Amino acid sequence: MKLLTCPMNGPRNIDEFQSFGPVRAKLDPNSTADAEWSRHLFRAENRKGIVVEWWRHVPSNYFFLAERDLVSNEIIRTFDASELRERA
Amino acid sequence: MPLRLLKYGLSRDYPVSGDIPATPELKPVYDVVIIGGGGHGLSCAHHLAKYHGISSVAVLEKGYLAGGNTARNTTTIRSNYITPEGIAFYKEGVELFERLSQELDFNVMFSQRGQLTLAHSEATMRSFHMRAEMGKHMGTRTEVVDQKGVEELCPLLNMDYGGPLEILGGLWHADGGTARHDAVAWGYAAQASRRGVEIHQRTEVQGFEVVGDRVQAVKTNRGRVACGQVLIATGGMNYDVALMAGVELPIRCYPLQAMVTQPLKPWLDTLVSSVSLHTYLVQSSRGEVVIGGGSDPYQLYSTRSTLDMKEHLAEGSVHLFPFLQGVRLLRQWAGITDMTPDYSPIMGASPLANLWLDCGWGTWGFKATPVAGKRMAQTIADGRVPDILKPFALERFETFRLLNEMGATAASH
């Protein structure tokens, strides 16, 4: 079983976590054309390489982010969501 | 004893069939370049050559022939879907399998022993009724059976749970079956090669030359190939390959795992799958019990196996057939699936005029090998998409005309 290091709970078996998928770009719903909006809805970050994605530690219900390599499955780092907002 | 075996036995030398010619030199140009030497690409090549007279075709395979999901899937063939568009398409697929051995002169061992999907909840029974009503309406053999019916179809199932895992009934699909996956690909490869199609193994596509709205050439590790038309049929690599051409598909890749037991004398006739347990079992003609289930819970381009999935599938199997406790597992493996948002494939046109898509096959592609190849060949030859494929267009995600097959795909593929 893979280990995932939760920023709050430390390294835990990955079956304690739930993936919520890569962080998605924010679009302004009011200024986005229909076709672009639907592409946004169904679009999925799936490039070979490192993605930033949401994870939930289920027992503690803590949501955080992880940088993970979609090919090697290596988890580069994990961090709290506040950091994402600071970067944005 | 069949006549052909007698001939083999009495001949002095092994009767070489030469199914797969050695990889030739790449030519500078082909009418059609098919990216992906799996079942779908080879099927398309065969149909182009045999039915459309197009034999200037190169099939490019980055690894060995049919070594991706064609080799890794658990070979379920069925048409008991939910949407009328889906059922119509897969029904044609089943019909093509029924005569595929003759078509290819290669025994693909299509074994139509039926598929029994089990319901452990009223909600599942309701979805079964939906599939049965739609299936009957579309002319497939799909019906809901009650507990007694389940016992008659599969007497060895454990029916004595009580509780949340009690089997309430099932969806019986007499058209369901399996075939030997490798044989399907090899049969297509042999037939296509005999008609002049070139199969290039260890030939990896590394990029596209796009001019305006056309693909001019495909760049490979063995050189550049100019092309009239291009088909992408690369299974788990579809997103990646399409992206090289600047086309972003609504696809996410997840590993799908499966496992197999040691060979046993036959005891399981039908395919059995359980929606709630996310487990399905089928006994192959070698006697091995092939066991599979749902996809991994997060995106990944890796064919590594996990212990947890194996434990989960073992739990499900032992729940359904408790006597399997003493049966030994021999091997587990995984494939990379290209999942679409609505669990239906993406077939037809791309934003580029001469680039065609046979993508989004997720966990359900093997059964469509003959029909997808046939219909994509027709599309490429005619330069337009036939009606049966139109609902599967990439544009459906812009117009919300989704073909939601999630409920018909979760338990068995």
Added chain:
Amino acid sequence: MNRLPAPFGNRIDRSRRIRFTFEGKPFEGYEGDSIASALAASGQWVLSRSFKYHRPRGILSMTGADANVLVQLPSEPNAGAERTPVSEGLRVSAQNVNGSLERDRDAIMDRFGRFLPVGFYYRTFMGPRRDSWLKFWEPIIRRKAGLGVVDTKAPHRHFDKTHLHCDVLVVGAGPAGLNAAIAAAEAGADVVLCDENPEIGGSLSYGRYDPAILSNLSSRLKALPNLRVLTGTVCNGWYEDNWLPLIQGNRLHRTRAREVILATGAIEQPAVFRNNDLPGIMLGVATQRLVRHYGVRPGRSAVVLAANEDGYRTALDLLDAGVAVVELVDPRSVGDAGPLEAELRGKGVAIRKGATIEAAAGTSGNRHLARVRVGGSWIACDLLAVSIGQAPAWQLPCQAGGKVGYDAAAEMMTITLPEGSVHLGGAVAGTDELPDAIGSGQRAAAAALSRLGHAMAVEPPITPKSVGPRYVQPILADPKGRDFVDFDEDLQVKDLQNATKDGYREIELVKRFTTVGMGPSQGRHSALATARVVAEATGRSVAEIGITTARPPVGPETLGVLAGHHEALERRTALHAKHVALNAAMKPIGAWWRPYYYGDASGAEEAVREETLAVREGVGLLDVSTLGKLEIRGPDAGEFLDRLYTMAHANQPIGRVRYCLMLNEMGSVVDDGVAYRMAQDQFYVTATTGAVARVYADMLFRNAEWRLKVDVLNLTGAFSGLNVTGPKARLVLEALESDIDFSRDAFPYLSGREGTVAGVPVRVMRIGFTGELSYELHCPSSQAPHLWDAVMAAGRPHGLRPYGLEASRILRLEKGHILIGQDTDAITTPDELGFGWAVSKKKPFFVGKRSIEMRARLGQTRRLVGLQFPAGARNIPGESCLVLRGGAPVGQITSVGYSPSLGRHIALAYVHVDDQAEGSRVTVKCRDGELVEVPVVAHAFFDPTNARQEI
């Protein structure tokens, strides 16, 4: 008859005799014997018949998993006879025989082999008719397929799972593993050492070594409290982040190790020549194991094929065991006479160099080896011990990311691991002689320790590796075949060659076309020879060909040990016992047990009718504890709900209850419930039973994204819910001791109150799923039984009846209320439900808003409506029956039932958007195919003005 005296037989206890049967015949062995050793001791060498040709097969390696040694136990197919211990009364039989092992009618297949070339089944069995395969050929082939027979009446066995954590896991307790484990433990690390054998020592337990070496290591081991030894324990796989399954009998230790040392040894390889599969031909290690572990003499007159020192030691061992060694054949050229050679010659053994075994011949029916051919002449013998080379046990290293290579000069398969937490030690790392293995184990420990931050007291020295070739054997393809590369699958050299001629040139294609390596031993004894045959046939090097991917498990493992002990999750409400005491028919819905109706099954229909009418005419009580119950607290609570749900909540007055409808980003309906504003910064929100887990997670996810000042609590289990409903509901509540004023004016419809009822703290909401006057009482689950009793007692004078889920479903259907998931699917929009009233037009944002606006522009195709069947209608369509328009499906029935209040069947159904008007007639296809026409009616079938719920 073949039993040797002590000290041979270090595994067996001669004081304890064990009787068992094989093929119905009685046999005797000792405690500690395996099935194969006990049978061999009694002269029974044939254990099985081969997969395809039904040739007699016997012991090959004494380690394992070859099909050769798979036998049938009463409730266990494919048991490995070489490892399975004998037990008193055990009934063992042969597998894959038609008749008996001795007289197998299918042995004739051996003669028809030429008619069954590799891959023959792809080229035939197709005719004469299209369905000939399915109807005629496949049944025949299926009967011949498989090996063991599964006992479908097998008694239940108990399996369990534990977890192990350690600093260093050492796999393999041979000389390298023992030294690695001791070194790591002596440096202070927490160490687990596992070995699949019943004893530690590996080759030290059966090889020609000084016994003092093992006893010395053993005593050092025992002095280390931080070293845990698990014998009889197979490490059967390596998974990400050093997660390893250690299987010990019926127990699975799920093990997490910081560092892993693989000292898994090497696998001795068979030689390829005609009839190399005869019983009596076995690997050198097999003879040594038989002799030292079990005290079994492996033959009387032996030829030894030796291309390494181990082969010479084997010959010496055989002499010690009283076996006559007729000749030692060494394929290597003359020279390199070591001390072992001299010792053998001294004992009078003839040694022939530069020669090999060209063929073997068997006794009648090939039941045992009779002679071997060397240099064109035949030598009589009943044992051929083969020691021509080894392959490192690549399975675990390759799973851990190791790459297999081939050193052509040393004729040796090599393994390279990436730098990291997995280390190799001993023969798997390419060491040969004992001192080299010991040093290798110590160096692996040093590497692991340094990563852990420990240091070893003495830095292990680099020992020189010997450089003799490791796999010396020309593969001798015989024109007449039966030169087996893969015993499991009965594959000969020509089968592999022919596959390459047909174009199956890549190793994976060879494997798939011929099935080489796919049998029970998974290529252990065939992978290297296969690579060599394919390399030669295709003019490439062995390194280019490689071996097929090593996938877990390492060896066969039972589904039972993987499944362990597993119970399905089920949930009971706090009122479960109350329902049972009231004789409720309990049924599981999802994980929850719920009362369907109260009473015996014989009176089910009547009970449901009475329960329904009790609510319509008097008062009923329903346990709604399975509802999702969420509490949203914080200054942004209103804003939070505004973003999540379609209606307005920020402006919702305190004490009011509002319907809430949740969409996903695509604008599809995913949940509904009610929100009760208890305070400016506190909402109590319900969610549907099936969706609450997801809704709760989504709320937390959104909260992490939006970072509003709110906190979300899931009170689903902590709180229970009781719905008191019916025209007399108020009378019941007013009869209870309470600080809440239940009067119409003080507590109007769609409002909520906090207080106590019968001494229990409650949150009460006036909402109306049944369409009647309803009070939903929520309270801490611990006090729910008390509240239930109080309500039941207060209700008795008013004829209160508890009612179950069946009645509840009818009551809601009579009101046209939807059930999420039943009346909606993955693409249902609020418009399709006619729920425009539930979607705020004023809010700038809520999840799904943008999408439903767009989807409205794209055009609506269907609409959920009510259908009302004429009283006494003959054919009522069931749930999911199709609604057709012009013969094409446009929708389906989502809910249907008989309404006792209306005296007819009613349904909810999706119809074409143009047919939504009341009075339209739609065509529905019944289960039996009959088409019926049904009129469309307004949603609420009963009390269309909704007057009753507001009284």
